[in-house]
Amino acid sequence: MGGEMSLRTFLAELEKNNPTEFLRIREPVALDYEISALAMEMDRRKRSPVLLFDNVQGSSFPVLANLFASRRNFAAALGIGEEVLIEDLARRSDQVIEPVLSKTGAVQEVVHRNDAADLGKLPIMVHFAEDAGRYITNAIVIAKDPDSGVRNASFHRMQVKGPRRLGTSLHSRRHLWNYVERNDAKDQPTPILIVIGAHPLFTFGGLWKGPINVDEYAVIGGLMGRGLDMVPALTVPLEAPAHAEIVIEGHILPKLREPEGPFAEFTGYASERSTQHVIEVTAITHRRDAIYHDIVPGISEEHTLLLAVPQEARLLRTLRQHYQNVTKVAYPKSGTCRMHAYIAMKNPAPGQAKNAAAVALGDDLSLKMVVVVDDDVEVLDDSDVLWAMCTRMQADDDISVIRNAMGAILDPSNRGGLTAKMIVDATRPAGHFPQRHTFPAQAVARARELMTRI
CATH class of the missing domain: 3.40.1670.10 (UbiD C-terminal domain-like)
Structure with missing residues (x-):
């Protein structure tokens, strides 16, 4: 099976292979605004280092940000060169490998159930002044089709409403929305997991779009080239990724709606649109030394690239058909x-x-x-x-x-x-048209070689 594929193993590889693009920030930073402000300032300066904050005020968890702010890191997750990123991702998206169930996993080293499951203990932050409150932005929601049992993984913003209560929006109206609608019709809650901090290929799986009858844990396995290691959740009938950093267990409550938002969306605006769904938390599990992975929302480089790269692979595959x-x-x-x-x-x-x-x-x-x-x-x-x-x-x-x-x-x-x-x-008109000026390939190769030394 090979070694563990997790967020921390990937971070260790990045820090070893490209230390200048991996910044450990040991100065104290405030939880609210400062982390997101620094990431956005990096964007403005055309820099894209991974940011790991070791001293977040009021939190015992280190906070990771800016992991996906460069195509370089997407390619590193796949173990390929940046120039073939979209081609490779498109190819792997067609592969499936079934997950592997284990009895125990590192994600359940620390367990908080029921009233002990306090969201306030996690470094969940306010990112922008216009946000309605504290938001989990790197929330990959795992749920099962209530009829077929097929698993779905999808991103949804999560507003903290209380120690064990979250508000979310399912405005993409895709598979999870469909599950909840069917459960609502029976007045039944929808069991879910919220995964925070996993290997980047798990994250890519949460952005995959395909038929409703495909198990997305198997898609994640295809991306990884091996079966996803998973463990039974403790309070809901689902399976958690065994090597994740943090998992929140709970239910989307049937037919209940509460105000949620506004929230800084990828458009660069604070969006008030929301389906106003409500989640009740039943457990929080995490590794002993868990890393809290945050994605700066809004029009940050990381947020927008996470939208772009998987969709580029999907569109390339579709067009080539x-x-x-x-x-x-x-x-x-x-x-x-x-x-x-x-x-x-x-x-x-x-x-x-x-x-x-x-x-x-x-x-x-x-x-x-x-x-x-x-x-x-x-x-x-x-x-x-x-x-x-x-x-x-x-x-x-x-x-x-x-x-x-x-x-x-x-x-x-x-x-x-x-x-x-x-x-x-904007293609060249038919018939005679001027040629774009170019260089011989040998001259270009020589120039690029020189650039590595000057």
């Missing part, structure tokens, strides 16, 4: 890593760029704009895409607008859930 000449896709930060997409194609036939963009819009309802470019344009570079739009596009022929389509609920500009969608064909 129709067009093998799609070479690359990107969800740019300028489009919140959610509402704009760039697609690169090799020698697209006339009209093919618009067809590919239409497939993307149909696959991801959150998209508002899709720009298609040739494969000589770097879709991870906004300026290169804008250059292609400037020099290869004419607005009267190359822009298409679809009115009153379903859009992202969290888009503050949407009109009752409806939005306009835009397709931009």
Whole structure:
């Protein structure tokens, strides 16, 4: 089976292999605002180190932030180079390996049940001034289909309402929403686990989108290349990842709704939209020296990249089912890593760029704009895409607008859930067209070699 695959083993590898991008902060920091403010300041300075805070005031737990603020760390989790990140993630997303059940696991070294399960003992913070309160942002919710027993893993924000009470929003209205709706109809609670701090490949599994009949613990196993180690939960009929840092056990209560939010969302705005579901906590388990992993919300580099990278892999896989000449896709930060997409194609036939963009819009309802470019344009570079739009596009022929389509609920500009969608064909026009200036491959390789020494 190999050694333990956990958050802490991954952090140890990162610190060993790239110590300049792993910052241990031993100065005292306040729990509220200061951690998120530092991460956002790193973003502004175009820096993306992992931040591990060893001295958080009022907490015995170290706090981890900024783990996913660079594509470099996504690639490291997969053990590959950054240049093949999306290709590899797309390939692994089609694989499944069943989980492995054990009797005990490190995540249950410390157990707090019922009234002893106090959320106030965890370093749950206020991130932004507009937030309604303290939020668990790295909350991967595990639940089972009430009929088939298939497991689902998904991210949902969690507002602390009391020592054993959380408010959450299921506004993505996907599988967990479906489970809760069915249980509500029977006036039954929905058992859940909230996983905080796991190997990054477990996190990727929480962002996977696929059919409702696929067990997502098996998807996580496929990403890991081995079965996920799990242990029986103590108070709910579910299985917890054995090597996680912290797990909260509980139930989503049937038919009960309470105000939740506002909360700083990926759009850069404080969102008041919420389904207002309520969770009752029945137990908290954790490792003896647990690390609390926080994701700075809002439009932070970490939050937006977590949205972008798995969705890029999904969209690449979808597009290639129709067009093998799609070479690359990107969800740019300028489009919140959610509402704009760039697609690169090799020698697209006339009209093919618009067809590919239409497939993307149909696959991801959150998209508002899709720009298609040739494969000589770097879709991870906004300026290169804008250059292609400037020099290869004419607005009267190359822009298409679809009115009153379903859009992202969290888009503050949407009109009752409806939005306009835009397709931009920024590929080279047919016929004779100037060539982009280039260098011989040997000269580029030599320049890159020199850059490593100067």
